[in-house]
Amino acid sequence: MRGRLADLTFEDSGGTVVAVVRGEVDASNAAELRIALVDRLSNDVLGLVIDMSDMTYLDSTGISLLFELARGLSARRQVLRLVVPGASPIRRVLDLCDIASVAPIDETAAEARAAVAG
Amino acid sequence: MESAGTGPDEGFERRPRQPEGDVIIGATLEGLRRAAAEVEQVASTAETLQRALLPARLPEVPGLAMAGRYVAAGEEQQVGGDWYDVIALRDGRAGIAIGDVVGHGVEAAARMAHLQSASRAFALEGLRPSLLLERVNAFAYDDERPAMATLLYGVVDAEAGRFSVASAAHPPPLVIAPSGIATFVESSRGSPLGARQYPQYDEGIVVIEPGTTIVTFTDGLVETPGASLEDGLEELRAGIGTLPTDPKLLCDELLGARFNNGPPRDDVAILAIHLAAEAGESFQMTVSADPDSLGRVRRSIGRWLRGVGATESETYDILVACGEACANAVVHAYPVGNASFEVSGRALGGGVELVIRDFGSWREPRPGTGARGLVLMKDLMDEVDVERRSPGGTTVTMRKALGVNG
Numbered sequence: 001m002r003g004r005l006a007d008l009t010f011e012d013s014g015g016t017v018v019a020v021v022r023g024e025v026d027a028s029n030a031a032e033l034r035i036a037l038v039d040r041l042s043n044d045v046l047g048l049v050i051d052m053s054d055m056t057y058l059d060s061t062g063i064s065l066l067f068e069l070a071r072g073l074s075a076r077r078q079v080l081r082l083v084v085p086g087a088s089p090i091r092r093v094l095d096l097c098d099i100a101s102v103a104p105i106d107e108t109a110a111e112a113r114a115a116v117a118g
Numbered sequence: 119m120e121s122a123g124t125g126p127d128e129g130f131e132r133r134p135r136q137p138e139g140d141v142i143i144g145a146t147l148e149g150l151r152r153a154a155a156e157v158e159q160v161a162s163t164a165e166t167l168q169r170a171l172l173p174a175r176l177p178e179v180p181g182l183a184m185a186g187r188y189v190a191a192g193e194e195q196q197v198g199g200d201w202y203d204v205i206a207l208r209d210g211r212a213g214i215a216i217g218d219v220v221g222h223g224v225e226a227a228a229r230m231a232h233l234q235s236a237s238r239a240f241a242l243e244g245l246r247p248s249l250l251l252e253r254v255n256a257f258a259y260d261d262e263r264p265a266m267a268t269l270l271y272g273v274v275d276a277e278a279g280r281f282s283v284a285s286a287a288h289p290p291p292l293v294i295a296p297s298g299i300a301t302f303v304e305s306s307r308g309s310p311l312g313a314r315q316y317p318q319y320d321e322g323i324v325v326i327e328p329g330t331t332i333v334t335f336t337d338g339l340v341e342t343p344g345a346s347l348e349d350g351l352e353e354l355r356a357g358i359g360t361l362p363t364d365p366k367l368l369c370d371e372l373l374g375a376r377f378n379n380g381p382p383r384d385d386v387a388i389l390a391i392h393l394a395a396e397a398g399e400s401f402q403m404t405v406s407a408d409p410d411s412l413g414r415v416r417r418s419i420g421r422w423l424r425g426v427g428a429t430e431s432e433t434y435d436i437l438v439a440c441g442e443a444c445a446n447a448v449v450h451a452y453p454v455g456n457a458s459f460e461v462s463g464r465a466l467g468g469g470v471e472l473v474i475r476d477f478g479s480w481r482e483p484r485p486g487t488g489a490r491g492l493v494l495m496k497d498l499m500d501e502v503d504v505e506r507r508s509p510g511g512t513t514v515t516m517r518k519a520l521g522v523n524g
Binding site: 004005006007022023024026027028056057058059060061063064089092093096097 | 206207208209242244409410412413416430431434435437438441442445448449490491493494497498
């Protein structure tokens with residue numbers, strides 16, 4: 001049994017893909033997660049919101065995945081926003097890597113959706 | 119980590135089935151043989167099905183040792199629908215289920231299979247115990263042939279030190295403290311599955327400390343002809359504190375003491391879970407160099423860190439730093455093949471030191487991931503030292519003071 005580190009669910013929200021990731025992301029599952037996220041991103045979506053409110057662990061593999069996603073999306077004029085409450089355990093690591101320079105961080109999913117919809 | 123499949127029930131001899139006297143009258147010997155063979159066939163089919171449905175191996179959950187046992191009733195046609203299951207959940211938690219379907223034989227075993235699958239699926243959704251029972255009940259109630267069953271579902275969170283549990287008319291779990299004092303987790307026992315459309319299930323939550331053992335079972339363990347179920351439960355509770363804490367030994371001794379004079383009258387299933395005792399000032403582990411090991415390593419280190427007094431935020435910082443070093447050992451140091459690396463930790467005055475040692479060939483961090491990992495390690499720890507040994511291998515030593523930022 002491999003054990004499951006993270007769950008991924010999607011919520012449809014008029015032109016914005018909202019991906020909810022719960023649990024832990026590390027070198028064992030980041031690649032699978034990337035494939036699952038990219039698969040959802042057709043050309044006509046406005047952007048991607050990754051709701052990381054219930055994430056308990058994120059390492060540099062996961063952070064690199066976010067940087068890559070941000071780069072890929074911006075090339076297609078789509079936006080990436082992250083939902084990470086200030087009290088979240090993963091917030092500090094994201095701040096250390098200055099992820100906000102490529103993907104703005106919101107406190108709630110509603111704020112992120114509103115920002116993408118403009 | 120111990121995990122065990124179905125139990126040592128081989129020791130119980132099956133009594134040959136005795137045909138009833140009045141059935142024999144007028145029957146030919148050949149007819150009788152055929153009938154006996156059929157009965158035997160049905161009984162063994164039921165038991166085969168039953169055993170196939172029990173987990174062959176319980177999952178490995180860091181910090182938990184577990185064992186499960188199933189003993190079939192002495193009479194062949196009594197093979198019933200008892201089952202247990204352990205589901206590894208996110209964040210190092212474990213879902214434990216034990217149930218008993220009303221009825222016996224192939225039919226009961228098949229219904230049990232339905233309920234087991236449903237429970238497992240809902241457990242993987244991360245549902246809390248009371249909600250899981252509601253959902254499984256709806257499933258059982260709407261079944262073409264509604265199955266009446268009892269079910270106990272609990273979530274063991276060793277990290278948070280919490281065990282939450284809910285019962286659908288199933289006997290309560292016993293929690294044995296490290297002192298040996300055993301208590302039942304009493305939440306109200308809700309209706310059995312499949313009996314009502316909208317039952318309500320309450321949840322009992324208890325604090326569990328390292329060294330605690332949780333024992334769940336089906337009523338076959340405590341039923342004695344002529345005695346009440348309550349008496350049976352109390353007898354079990356009063357005697358269990360002196361048994362070994364190792365789950366395998368505990369199950370074996372429990373069954374041995376209870377059924378030394380012959381097999382039980384009803385099926386018996388037992389599932390025992392033991393929380394590893396507090397780690398000491400230092401720890402060491404050897405881990406296979408495989409990305410799937412990373413989560414397990416984090417949980418072991420996390421438990422140790424909390425044991426030596428690290429706060430949640432310190433624990434998290436150290437886990438990320440160690441995780442980076444471990445991922446480096448896994449991803450960079452070994453291009454191919456099976457290999458392992460070592461992780462050790464020790465408490466220093468006012469802080470901790472962790473050492474991650476691999477035996478591969480170091481490659482300079484790739485731009486991107488690898489470099490970011492090294493930066494994170496240095497940001498999160500007070501000191502990081504990377505030593506490339508020759509001939510082969512890398513040792514990363516990290517130190518961090520505890521209690522500095524509250």
